[in-house]
Amino acid sequence: MENILEVKSLTKTFQDFTLSNISFSLPRGFITGFIGPNGSGKTTTIKLIMNLLKKDRGEVSIFGLDHIRHEREIKNRIGFVYDESHFYEELTVERMKRFIASAYNNWDEEKFRSLAGKFSLPLNKSIKDLSRGMKVKFSLAAALSHKADLLIMDEPTSGLDPVVRSEILDILHDVIQDENKGVFFSTHITSDLDRIADYIIMIYKGEILFNKTKDELIEEHAVIKGPLSLLDTSLKNNLIGIKKGIYGFEALTAGKEAADALVKAGAAAEKPALEDIMLYYTRKENGNA
Amino acid sequence: MLLNIIISNTGDKPIYQQIADQIKDHIMKGLLEESEPLPSIRSLAKDLNISVITTKRAYDELEKEGFIATIAGKGSYVAAQNKELLRESRIKIVEEKLSEAVIAAKSAELTFKELEEMLKFFCEEEK
Amino acid sequence: MLNLIFKDLLIQKKTLGFLGLYIIILTLAFQSVGSGAFTSIIIAVTYQLVITAGSLEEKTGSDIVLNSLPISREKIVAAKYLSVFFYGLMAVLAYLIYAALLRLVPIPINIPPITPESLAAAFTVIMVMNGIYYPVYFKTGFVRARIISLIVFFAFFFGLISLFEAAGGSSSHGVLQAIAGFFSSVNKTQFSLMLIGGALIFMLASLILSIKLYRGREF
Numbered sequence: 001m002e003n004i005l006e007v008k009s010l011t012k013t014f015q016d017f018t019l020s021n022i023s024f025s026l027p028r029g030f031i032t033g034f035i036g037p038n039g040s041g042k043t044t045t046i047k048l049i050m051n052l053l054k055k056d057r058g059e060v061s062i063f064g065l066d067h068i069r070h071e072r073e074i075k076n077r078i079g080f081v082y083d084e085s086h087f088y089e090e091l092t093v094e095r096m097k098r099f100i101a102s103a104y105n106n107w108d109e110e111k112f113r114s115l116a117g118k119f120s121l122p123l124n125k126s127i128k129d130l131s132r133g134m135k136v137k138f139s140l141a142a143a144l145s146h147k148a149d150l151l152i153m154d155e156p157t158s159g160l161d162p163v164v165r166s167e168i169l170d171i172l173h174d175v176i177q178d179e180n181k182g183v184f185f186s187t188h189i190t191s192d193l194d195r196i197a198d199y200i201i202m203i204y205k206g207e208i209l210f211n212k213t214k215d216e217l218i219e220e221h222a223v224i225k226g227p228l229s230l231l232d233t234s235l236k237n238n239l240i241g242i243k244k245g246i247y248g249f250e251a252l253t254a255g256k257e258a259a260d261a262l263v264k265a266g267a268a269a270e271k272p273a274l275e276d277i278m279l280y281y282t283r284k285e286n287g288n289a
Numbered sequence: 290m291l292l293n294i295i296i297s298n299t300g301d302k303p304i305y306q307q308i309a310d311q312i313k314d315h316i317m318k319g320l321l322e323e324s325e326p327l328p329s330i331r332s333l334a335k336d337l338n339i340s341v342i343t344t345k346r347a348y349d350e351l352e353k354e355g356f357i358a359t360i361a362g363k364g365s366y367v368a369a370q371n372k373e374l375l376r377e378s379r380i381k382i383v384e385e386k387l388s389e390a391v392i393a394a395k396s397a398e399l400t401f402k403e404l405e406e407m408l409k410f411f412c413e414e415e416k
Numbered sequence: 417m418l419n420l421i422f423k424d425l426l427i428q429k430k431t432l433g434f435l436g437l438y439i440i441i442l443t444l445a446f447q448s449v450g451s452g453a454f455t456s457i458i459i460a461v462t463y464q465l466v467i468t469a470g471s472l473e474e475k476t477g478s479d480i481v482l483n484s485l486p487i488s489r490e491k492i493v494a495a496k497y498l499s500v501f502f503y504g505l506m507a508v509l510a511y512l513i514y515a516a517l518l519r520l521v522p523i524p525i526n527i528p529p530i531t532p533e534s535l536a537a538a539f540t541v542i543m544v545m546n547g548i549y550y551p552v553y554f555k556t557g558f559v560r561a562r563i564i565s566l567i568v569f570f571a572f573f574f575g576l577i578s579l580f581e582a583a584g585g586s587s588s589h590g591v592l593q594a595i596a597g598f599f600s601s602v603n604k605t606q607f608s609l610m611l612i613g614g615a616l617i618f619m620l621a622s623l624i625l626s627i628k629l630y631r632g633r634e635f
Binding site for chain 2: 029030031169170173174176177179195196197198199213214215218219271
């Protein structure tokens with residue numbers, strides 16, 4: 001069983017949004033980034049995987065098991081961190097932890113203690129008095145203290161300061177020291193993934209645009225900057241998400257040949273960041289603005 | 290084991306290449322000796338704060354070029370170096386640097402004689 | 417299952433703290449109701465606890481966490497039903513303690529004793545009330561269910577008070593007097609058991625319905 005998570009033809013229709021027929025898989029032992037602008041369907045996908053939303057069609061299997069037929073067994077082995085904690089504000093961290101612990105078969109108190117120490121979690125404080133960063137850290141500590149094999153995170157770092165974010169990313173590296181575990185990390189802040197992500201899945205308007213290793217993605221794309229005159233040639237067909245300025249244009253290319261041809265014609269090519277790739281792809285449709 | 294790896298995000302060189310080159314450099318300089326174990330892919334990825342796949346690619350590259358060997362379940366270590374090959378690659382580096390020096394000398398309008406003097410001076414200093 | 421019920425108690429610790437005060441106020445308010453005061457107090461307290469728990473779940477958005485943990489939806493629903501009995505028992509206990517304390521001080525407050533019939537009436541009503549409330553709660557969430565709950569609560573609460581007043585002879589309403597008269601004429605034990613049994617069956621049916629509805633719920 002190579003893949004830790006497999007999604008096949010997953011479909012869900014709402015009044016104003018459709019997640020259409022998406023498929024992807026997550027190999028074990030890696031961090032997979034799930035990117036896309038807000039409203040692309042990241043949270044919907046995660047909620048469908050967790051069976052918080054009911055799918056219209058499609059299959060989801062986790063650890064090779066159907067996510068509904070084996071729901072409890074699977075959830076015992078999933079650690080989740082969402083963008084909001086949804087923990088009982090009235091309870092103290094310690095009380096909430098006890099409640100969470102009681103739900104899992106294999107709670108590892110020692111591990112929780114050590115993470116709580118590492119994050120300086122105030123165990124006796126009420127959850128309502130915790131900062132946002134602290135709530136996320138608590139979620140993460142709880143997610144990592146029941147020997148979970150798959151960590152599912154939905155925008156865990158949004159609204160956090162860079163120091164906390166880097167602490168959290170560090171912990172993710174710890175998780176995949178075990179090559180049987182996997183991390184699924186959804187975010188619209190792609191800079192979190194520039195360094196640590198192994199695979200990138202991009203979703204846009206309810207469809208998967210690509211699912212590749214991050215290295216491939218960065219290598220095959222280039223940010224091109226060139227004179228406006230190039231836009232009148234056939235080279236323009238190779239450009240994605242053209243942004244015209246007064247002095248020139250900026251765009252993205254896919255494929256080395258496309259970039260080489262443009263460089264030969266006088267444009268400059270740069271290595272893109274994930275953010276560039278996301279921005280140019282989502283700009284595609286209003287391209288010539 | 291002393292392993293210094295510095296990664297630059299700004300350069301055009303891909304990260305896996307930077308890692309491979311620096312480990313190669315350690316091996317050629319003899320800082321990493323034969324059969325010395327290398328850090329595991331996962332722990333190196335963590336310490337360098339980069340992805341596992343990138344690190345794996347660097348190791349694959351080194352393995353392909355015969356610098357390291359990997360035993361499944363045990364990890365990677367510095368392979369027995371082909372002395373002839375190693376020497377060749379070192380000579381290649383010398384040639385490269387020398388040709389750079391020659392180009393620089395030409396633009397500074399140095400004569401061959403002056404260049405030879407300089408080389409002699411450096412060689413003696415190194416002793 | 418118990419951890420779910422215990423959690424419901426913990427999150428409304430503050431409300432529990434006010435329980436004693438709440439009972440005192442209600443006792444004073446129901447001086448005219450006579451023996452019905454006990455039944456009314458148990459109903460009011462249970463109602464209060466169920467509503468507070470619901471509003472705190474709503475505020476937290478806790479369905480998302482509960483359903484991401486390895487807890488079955490059946491358990492989440494069943495715990496809410498069971499908690500009704502816990503709340504009822506707690507109210508009875510609080511009433512007993514309060515009554516015992518009041519007897520120690522010479523204040524002319526009428527503390528109606530607990531009779532098997534008033535106990536049966538109280539539990540019948542809280543079972544029926546929540547049997548109506550919970551399916552709506554599990555189908556649509558707290559916000560809409562609260563309205564249903566409020567309507568049902570007032571219907572029962574004031575209906576009962578009127579009934580008890582009628583039984584005490586202080587109402588002139590013909591129908592109510594007739595119903596009260598009927599109650600006083602039947603075999604009380606048998607009738608209480610019938611009420612409790614009927615309410616239990618109703619609640620069980622409601623539980624099955626709620627489970628079905630909650631299984632299809634989306635968050």
